[in-house]
Amino acid sequence: MPYFDVASAAPLHPVARQALLAALDEGWADPARLYREGRRARLLLDAARETAAEAVGCRPDELVFTPSGTRAVHAGIAGALAGRRRVGGHVVVSAVEHSSVLHAAEAHTRTGGEVTEVGVSRTGAVERGAFAAALRGDTALAALQSANHEVGTVQPVAEVAEACRAAGVPLLVDAAQSLLWGPVAGDWSLLAASAHKWGGPAGVGLLVVRKGTRFAPPGPADERENGRSPGFENLPAIVAAAASLRAARADAVARAGELRALTERLRERVPLLVPRTEVVGEPERRLPHLLTFSCLYVDGESVLSALDRAGFSVSSGSSCTSSALTPSHVLRAMGVLSEGNVRVSLPLDVRAEDVDRFLEVLPGVVAGVREQLGAPMDEEPPAVPSPAPLVVDTLGKRCPIPVIELAKVFPRVPVGTTVTVLSDDEAAALDIPAWCEMRGQKYVGREGTAYRVRKTGPGA
Amino acid sequence: MPYFDVASAAPLHPVARQALLAALDEGWADPARLYREGRRARLLLDAARETAAEAVGCRPDELVFTPSGTRAVHAGIAGALAGRRRVGGHVVVSAVEHSSVLHAAEAHTRTGGEVTEVGVSRTGAVERGAFAAALRGDTALAALQSANHEVGTVQPVAEVAEACRAAGVPLLVDAAQSLLWGPVAGDWSLLAASAHKWGGPAGVGLLVVRKGTRFAPPGPADERENGRSPGFENLPAIVAAAASLRAARADAVARAGELRALTERLRERVPLLVPRTEVVGEPERRLPHLLTFSCLYVDGESVLSALDRAGFSVSSGSSCTSSALTPSHVLRAMGVLSEGNVRVSLPLDVRAEDVDRFLEVLPGVVAGVREQLGAPMDEEPPAVPSPAPLVVDTLGKRCPIPVIELAKVFPRVPVGTTVTVLSDDEAAALDIPAWCEMRGQKYVGREGTAYRVRKTGPGA
Known part of the structure; x- marks a missing residue:
């Protein structure tokens, strides 16, 4: 395992x-x-x-x-x-x-x-x-x-x-x-x-x-x-x-190149295999054995549980995996997506085939959680925007729901529209701006629990 | 061992x-x-x-x-x-x-x-x-x-x-x-x-x-x-x-009686086998496996080393065994002799024959250290008191020397004489009064580094 x-x-x-x-x-x-x-x-x-x-x-x-x-x-x-x-x-x-x-x-x-x-x-x-x-x-x-x-x-x-x-x-x-x-x-x-x-x-x-x-x-x-x-x-x-x-340390020095190649493989493949995913951290000046990424529209806890059931033990800086229900202060300080966060840190005796198997399993795991949460993965906006609320009330809902609800509404509103998301979840402060950046939309700003996002392009 | x-x-x-x-x-x-x-x-x-x-x-x-x-x-x-x-x-x-x-x-x-x-x-x-x-x-x-x-x-x-x-x-x-x-x-x-x-x-x-x-x-x-x-x-x-x-704990409960009997044997035998020795601590309300005693005219460190060479590991609250060169605060608070202090704490699987061997070895160990230090073990005072100084200067000398020097002078002075011991060793504050009590002499008091002792009887 x-x-x-x-x-x-x-x-x-x-x-x-x-x-x-x-x-x-x-x-x-x-x-x-x-x-x-x-x-x-x-x-x-x-x-x-x-x-x-x-x-x-x-x-x-x-x-x-x-x-x-x-x-x-x-x-x-x-x-x-x-x-x-x-x-x-x-x-x-x-x-x-x-x-x-x-x-x-x-x-x-x-x-x-x-x-x-x-x-x-x-x-x-x-x-x-x-x-x-x-x-x-x-x-x-x-x-x-x-x-x-x-x-x-x-x-x-x-x-x-x-x-x-x-x-x-x-x-x-x-x-x-x-x-x-x-x-x-x-x-x-x-x-x-x-x-x-x-x-x-x-x-x-x-x-x-x-x-x-x-x-x-x-x-x-x-x-x-x-x-x-x-x-x-x-x-x-x-x-x-x-x-x-x-x-x-002798082992580590001997294995460093191999481990770096394996995390490099993760760095390249994860965003290709799992859409709406951001690899976070330095690409070059980094530890050889560690890679972290975040996936939109999933909660870290569900991903961790599903990976655990599939035999992989990893950790997460998502708010749902912290007892204080706040995203990791590291991700917060970096200003990157915190939802669906996964940290992979490989042991010195890791086998390449286990990393490959992880890459095989991960897409299904994330897709499964997304399906369960009703995440909007469809790239195509409807031909004629249907009426949609301009205020998305997710008060009392926790990560990743605010971002999912925002993403559901977005394809239905015309370019130029500003949508307001109400959220009292601490993770939203990180994840709504991160979503905007990942999806090419404009994060206007926040007033209290109200986050404003302007639609600037088709993709959502 | x-x-x-x-x-x-x-x-x-x-x-x-x-x-x-x-x-x-x-x-x-x-x-x-x-x-x-x-x-x-x-x-x-x-x-x-x-x-x-x-x-x-x-x-x-x-x-x-x-x-x-x-x-x-x-x-x-x-x-x-x-x-x-x-x-x-x-x-x-x-x-x-x-x-x-x-x-x-x-x-x-x-x-x-x-x-x-x-x-x-x-x-x-x-x-x-x-x-x-x-x-x-x-x-x-x-x-x-x-x-x-x-x-x-x-x-x-x-x-x-x-x-x-x-x-x-x-x-x-x-x-x-x-x-x-x-x-x-x-x-x-x-x-x-x-x-x-x-x-x-x-x-x-x-x-x-x-x-x-x-x-x-x-x-x-x-x-x-x-x-x-x-x-x-x-x-x-x-x-x-x-x-x-x-x-x-199950072992301890099962062995408590046996251990108490062994420490009781030590409590009885040590003072008989080693003259000028005081067992310290409660005779009844005490831990079953632990016994502590102090011996006049020896330093704890020499006794510990000699016991170690004889195969026995014990500890001591004597000043010479502390890095601060002060007697244990416990012995000090009790007001008992600190020189030549030995703590025996028996393991649950102790063998009675090892305790007996300790009792066999101890008298020779203490006698050896006493001999080396020139301790006055002779009970008999000289028929005619020979001239002796009334001030014993042991400034700069450490335990047990001040007490040994006092004990050497005492048999030579007439009953009623007050002898002053000069000592800047912290242990003297404990050990000179303790010596007086053990040897049936009168501790008059202390002024700075000057301890006064009156000869009230023959034994020294």
Whole structure:
């Protein structure tokens, strides 16, 4: 059964499994103790730190293990902010950071801090100039991901790090999605990552704080992990995480070309096989194994369920798949279609035939959901426009219904007509403009729950 | 090789190992995802929560998994304090809590909070009345361990919980040392525990927040674990933790009598076999598997190393075994001898012959260290007191030297003489009075680095 969601969590790498098993026997004791079991645990911990530091490209004493990537991000941001409290309370982040970064920024604003979110291009890329322009004299910290977790866009970390250095601002890099593929280049100050993204076990994150970076963990601390990650070390998992980073990266480097070819195949074929579909994210500067697209007139949840029944595990940034019923903040920041969103992230051992089978199955899956929802796939407008309402009331209806109802009405109205869609669904703010762009119509604007669209051409 | 330090970390229980292996294959995916791997992970997580809740005696929705016992304590204290911010910022803890509780209390005082430490008896027991008397109108939270981690004393949690309920103050119970042995009785509000103390894997703690307890996690949160423990769940370890709690508790209940008999044997025999030794902690209300004693005229580190060479792994609260070179805060709060401190905590599968061998080895180990340090073990004072200095200058010398130097001088001075020991070692504050009590001499008092002791009898 092909699992295409390694960007959420990768299955355990065989080396991780092997190392974990060995460390369960050798590394269960407290590495702070001086007796033989403790010394053995300490040796394992030290060796794991060295291995991980080598893979990151830092000194072992700059790296601590945390209970997860999220905790690494939280600890990194809190420590850097407290360490630079005198400089100020301003933080710069990109608008497409992982939620762990945005949650930490949010928590910072709750205690009086200020956060600037730097926007991205339609492909999800941060622009160095825009990021640099957001840095201020009172900026305590900046944060930028190495690559985006939802669309795979690789960010210009080295350039942004340079701008941050010039401004005297430490840069924290969330490297969760890219550390598997190689070290993060550039003169960054802090780095966070997560083992279960590279085939390591759950329960292990990395936090790197470069020498010379002011850092003061604000919460309760103990003597473990250099005072930066309290609590008994999750040692067997740490050993497995470090061993598998090295092994999985070797695999990743060897397989990168093949994976890029497979995602390239998806990038080319999906829009041909599935009409009304937009591939989102950078075409070139992107992760090799990840591809995201959105399909008009379907809800992500139905597509995911149907793909699941067909044996494929993928994820989605559509609002219907989020417990808050809002589209992914990444797609929102990019200003792209969020309905029918599908993220495919391939495992290192993916078989080309499984990707081909996915391409075989996908068109039927999407068509099935569209049929069920009564989506208007007919390209031809009626010869004589029939009377149609100029206000489409979809209040209380959720994505993709507002867009479907709009699309149903459109062929029936004459060119030049302005149609108003009433919608209180958050996804509409993204999906109605995106529909206009995809269908060559004019998005006039929005007032509250009223979206206005002018018919400028025949296609709908 | 007998490992007698399960109070630090217990070796993995066979059931934990088995469950962990199974869950590595079945439970690596993100339990928040809707595809089959995610649903499987969610089922495992739900089942683990139910198993753990049953063992604790709470509802599953009251229990979340954290990355460690320390993190459970930190999150529990921070959440309870933030939830009751309007009530006030006063916290009551016992003076013998685990360092994770004291560190959280310390962090609280750094942000303007106030902490009252309730003292304990010479056996390490909290007294209900003293604890109740510390509760105030502005007390936001109280914390009491179920059993002490260094001396095994069981605390009157149910009685203290009753007093807290009466005062409207939530009580957090650190149950790390006792959850293996059974649920914590009483009407407590929050509970924290740690899996690697019961033979579960590292990387898992429990935090229970009873319904009706005000709780507001102050830091960045996500949707995992009810918003109380951010970051990807350490699922295979969680599954192993829950399974092993049930299994290990059954073992513990079955073995409790035998373990109590073995620690009772230690309690009786150690003072007989090793002169100048004090067993510390409660004789009756105590954990079945744990015994702590202190030996005059030796340093804990040398004893631990010698025992390690003889094949025994134990721990110590002596100052020389702490990186801060201060005696354990538990021994300090109890006011007992800290030098030559040894904690023995027996694993469930301990063999009686290993305990006997420990009793065989210990006297020689202690005697060897004493000999090396030139400790005065001769009971007989010289017939005619020889001239001796009345000021013993041990400034710059560490435990156990100040006490050894005092003991060397004492037999040579006449009854009624007051000897002054100069010491800047923190352990002296504990060990000189303890020496006086053990040797039947009069501790007069201390002024700065000067300790005065009066000779009231022949024995030294």
